[in-house]
Amino acid sequence: MTEPAERTPLGCFEVLARLDAFVAGELDGAELEAVRAHVAGCRNCESFGGYYARTIEAVRRLPPSTESAAVRRRLLAGFGG
Numbered sequence: 001m002t003e004p005a006e007r008t009p010l011g012c013f014e015v016l017a018r019l020d021a022f023v024a025g026e027l028d029g030a031e032l033e034a035v036r037a038h039v040a041g042c043r044n045c046e047s048f049g050g051y052y053a054r055t056i057e058a059v060r061r062l063p064p065s066t067e068s069a070a071v072r073r074r075l076l077a078g079f080g081g
């Protein structure tokens with residue numbers, strides 16, 4: 001059960017399950033792009049709830065290439081967390 005996320009289109013549940021990690025800057029390039037690709041055209045996610053709707057709006061406002069998340073992830077890994 002180790003499907004590569006970048007090869008699998010994400011469903012709403014999978015996207016919402018990743019939003020916490022997204023906010024924490026823990027998603028790498030492929031996963032980040034998968035989340036962004038989904039929420040860009042999904043009204044279900046948009047209307048899911050206040051907290052998530054605001055998060056998704058933030059996702060949509062991100063520039064196409066966001067390296068800061070990957071950098072932050074490496075920094076966190078360096079601190080053991």
Ligand SMILES: [Zn+2]
Pocket residue numbers: 011012013015038039042043044045046
């Ligand atoms: Zn969705």
